[in-house]
Amino acid sequence: MKRIVLFGGTFDPVQTGHVAVADQAVRALQPDEFWFLVDNIPGERKPVHASASLRLEMVRAAVHDDPRFTVSDIEIRRGGATYTGETMDELRAEQPATRFELLLGADSARTIRAWRYGDRLLRDEWFVIVNRSGEAPLSLEEASSLGYAPERVRLLEVDAPHVSASAVRQRVMRGESLGGYVPEAVAEIIGREGLYAQRSVRA
Known part of the structure; x- marks a missing residue:
């Protein structure tokens, strides 16, 4: 069966941590394809700061020379x-x-029941939960207590830069260098x- 790993987010902007997680996930999981899914208007999060078209352009620019990655605009087109x-x-x-x-970060994985369709996702989907070094890891036991089916969950340990999109935006507002951040x-x-x-x- 063909396997596609989906890495969704606002990517506002995409930063070096995102790229490092994707790289390590592909190496560890060996999927047939790895897709970045760029949100249009996030239903579960705060308003975005850059338009969908520019966020899509930034993700494409970040991985344009890496054939392992596909950048999907399915959510923007919808x-x-x-x-x-x-x-x-x-997609199905x-x-x-x-x-x-x-593919979810541990913090996002812990909040999935609060998402619209969260219970349905827990029932129907397969998950890769990323535990990043320096952050509180999520175990299979905790995942099970949150409603995940253990046989449909894979835990992935990654060592990625601790960069947040909000930190990038703040550096821009202060006129600071983005070297190492994006x-x-x-x-x-x-x-x-x-x-x-x-x-x-921005439109």
């Missing part, structure tokens, strides 16, 4: 608020013979578009 349950319905309709595996191609787009210098969403 429009409206992004809910993972709706994305999974669409398009590729019914494929096993999709949702890929160079992403920094160029941020500078070109004047992103994050103000708090409003």
Whole structure:
């Protein structure tokens, strides 16, 4: 069966930690494909700071020379608020013979019951839960207590830079260097578009 790992997020902006997690996940999991899913309007999170089209461009720029990665705009094309349950319905309709595996950070994994369609996701989906060095790890026992089916969960230990998108935005607002925080191609787009210098969403 074909396996595709899905790494969803706002990527506002994509940063070096995201890329490191993706790289280590591909090496460890050896999926047939690894997709970045860029949210349109996040249904579960705070408003975004850059437009969907620019966030998509930044993710594509971050991984453009790496054939292991696919950057999908399925959630942007659907429009409206992004809910993972709706994305999974669409993907399964398009590729019914494929096993999709949702890659989540441990913190996100702990909140899944609060998501729209969270119970359905727990019942139907496969998961890769990322434990990053220096953060509180999630065990299979805890995952089971949260409603995950242990046979559908794989835990992945990664050593990735502790960079947050909010820290990147704050550095831009303070006029500080983004070296080591985002890929160079992403920094160029941020500078070109004047992103994050103000708090409003750029069209």
